[in-house]
Amino acid sequence: MSASSIGGAGRSAAGAAALLFLAAAGIHLYWATGGRWPGTDDASLARRVVGDTTSFPSPAATAVVACALAAAAVLVLARGGVLRLPLPRRAVAIATGVLVAAVAVRGLLGVVTSAVAVARGTQVPYFRLDLIAYSPLCLLLAVLTKAARGKQPGGGIPWTQLWPRRSGTSLPPGQGELRVFPRFSDDPRRRPPVVPERPTLTVTGAVRRPLVVDVDELGDLVPQTTLTADFHCVTTWTVRDLAWRGVRFAEFWERVVLPRCEPDPDARYLVVRGLDGVQAVVDLRDALESDVLLADRLGGAPLGPVHGAPLRFVAPRQYGYKNIKHLERIEVWREAPRSTFGAKEHPRARVALEERHATVPAWALRWLYRSLVPVTARLAERSAATGKATGKTTGKATGNE
């Protein structure tokens, strides 16, 4: 068995143990809030899950147990390398050791005491259930928790830094600040695309003459400029002060597209598309804003595979999903093109107006979207790390720190 498959087994054990701990936390939470299944009242519940008592523990005590079980789930995931806690590895290892000992002792003691009670002919259902289910489950948990051992893939953004936070200065409605610029995507399993040796940008659609320009040539056709702007993802995270370099889209349109392509005078929309096939519909009015860039550098370095090599459509006033990475193609449209994201893509997606979704009101999505941020960012980061990206530069762009 190779080292990496051992790591995989350690992670799977961690996942299984965490699920069991979470299920146990869930049922304690249910009891703490008044649920009485599998009994019908305090006494009958106590006789099934506590032992020979007539009253069930107080809601507060049950809630504490639920929290402890949930904490155990988090701990075992950290030990398994699935998530990262802001604690030294050694502390996580020691705490997991204590947890293993605790559940093992509970399981072994349970087996012995319940076996004795059953042998003496007890009428309390708890002891039989404990013998065949609760105690074996504890022993299984001890084994799984012990086996949960995995290394975090190095260099990841710590979990705790992926929660959007309230910021001292004002942010657009519904946004929270991140101090790191994570990789992100609607599908975080998608890897960064392979960038061709000589990347090009194609302009096509409702134009008299389609055009293909070398990305490296853009700076000769249109003056280069720099732009410092905040970046807003629809899932409510904002990163401040990203320093882009590139050419203004409006100038590219004026100096290159209008004279060379002669777009239809009735053209009102663009479809911008990346090398990974991801695309966005952009209203021409938004594209022609003075802060929209075709950017090739971020934070003083060429764009890497993480943030959009070789070229990125940067439209700071619109949500991230209009800021297409790995830009390779711009289509000009007369009629509104159909979105590949359906109603999830607002036609304008203006951040200031909180146009998150075409139909669902923005406030209703804030918390749902926000809850997905850490996991999405971690997965997106991981798929960039495992992908064989062949951008001109590798590794992370320097971001905004």
Ligand SMILES: Nc1nc2c(c(=O)[nH]1)N[C@H]1C(S)=C(S)[C@@H](COP(=O)(O)O)O[C@H]1N2
């Ligand atoms: N080509 C391409 N562009 C894309 C995406 C993508 O998956 N592919 N994801 C979008 C989304 S939802 C966001 S929030 C940003 C994330 O940019 P980042 O990875 O640089 O943080 O890119 C946008 N542009």
Ligand SMILES: [Mo]
């Ligand atoms: Mo996004």
